[in-house]
Amino acid sequence: MITVKLKNYTEEEYSQWDAFVRNSANGTFMQERNFLNYHPAGRFNDCSLLVYDSHDKLLAVIPAAQQRAGEKTVFSSYPGASHGGIVIHRKFKTNNAMTLIPLLIKHCQDNGFKQIEIKLVPRIYHCRNCDELDFALRYYGFYASSTELATALHLLDDTRSAAGENAQRNIRKAAKLGVYIKESQEFKEYWDILSNNLQARHQAHPTHTLEEIYVLKDRYPQGIKLFAAYYEEKIIGGVLIFLLNNRVINCFYIAHDEKYQQLRPLNLLFYELINWGRKKGYHYLDWGISTENKGKYVNKGLFRFKEGFGGRGVLRETYRYDLN
CATH class of the missing domain: 3.40.630.30 (Gcn5-related N-acetyltransferase (GNAT))
Structure with a gap:
């Protein structure tokens, strides 16, 4: 059985996080802490997550911050970057995605969030196919709240x-x-x-x-x-x-x-x-x-x-x- 666990990001994981993003399937430097941390302290309420397997191997990182949408508290892809998404290990598999997404939903429910927004990394930046993320998000009830078109x-x-x-x-x-x-x-x-x-x-x-x-x-x-x-x-x-x-x-x-x-x-x-x-x-x-x-x-x-x-x-x- 595939199991994963979530951990709230702390500055102790700074180096581990950035090394992971640089060697990931779909990361860019916009998801590195070196980039995200250029924002002044206090501008965003960081709620980023690290995703580990049962052997404490890092499978994914989720750069995120708390946002407000009217009265709703939103778990949101980092507002200070063009895209945030879920950055995954190059060997991340469909079973990992299908296990992670309901766990993310439960984590947000348990922490009082009323909405989740994930802005995915465009496919042209991927060094590995990772549409299992899109599939898992849709499978568990996520919907496209906005669609923009780049060239x-x-x-x-x-x-x-x-x-x-x-x-x-x-x-x-x-x-x-x-x-x-x-x-x-x-x-x-x-x-x-x-x-x-x-x-x-x-x-x-x-x-x-x-x-x-x-x-x-x-x-x-x-x-x-x-x-x-x-x-x-x-x-x-x-x-x-x-x-x-x-x-x-x-x-x-x-x-x-x-x-x-x-x-x-x-x-x-x-x-x-x-x-x-x-x-x-x-x-x-x-x-x-x-x-x-x-x-x-x-x-x-x-x-x-x-x-x-x-x-x-x-x-x-x-x-x-x-x-x-």
Whole structure:
């Protein structure tokens, strides 16, 4: 008989947790404590769990925090990360999943939670198939509370021909007009462009402050990079990428200076980034979601731009369970 047991995370498991995530079937650095702990103490009420088998072998970790939804207390995938999910051992099996999920439900009931929300890691980040998690969640009554759509390009395809005619024309135009691309350390100058862009278009601010990006960059010096477009030695656009694991380049922030829109800097930027990713052996370039309000609004222009490079849709699903 398969048995598993849950343990509340403490700082004593910090190193064990991070080593497990780095060697897991579906983890990214967003589930590492090194990433999660950059948030100031007290911002989130951590309720993360470790999952052990009967021989005290670590099978899974569940990064989570307590949230509020009206009067309901929610056991939620960590709010400070794009995805949280259940990160599993590479030899985690269906029986483990079928045993774990009802145990998680009981744990949340016993601790006064009224709802569970699990935001799974998209499949393109998996180094092993692990749909047994999706199956077990659905089998025991979880349902998709929101479905968002990201766009990703499979870099192992022949991407030289993946870009459409319009994208290829804009790539040539940018290069001809003197735009050039390089990895940059001008985070402050890029953050000014990004902030102005978000304010003008959406009356919004970046999710992270520049100071937080510096902290994360210090924690992941090779995992966070800024690729920028330049014109006459001036930065005019860029993309901040998170190399979340050895499979996927995640485009976290994308922006350009509107005054240089006619130069089409982002087209050349992604052309160069795609080539860089292929040479480094990454499997996918993930542009992130082009849906808003938990999938209720579709930004057709963004999808058109990303699909112009050959990108295709990748689901990001959040599962919910309502407790009595």
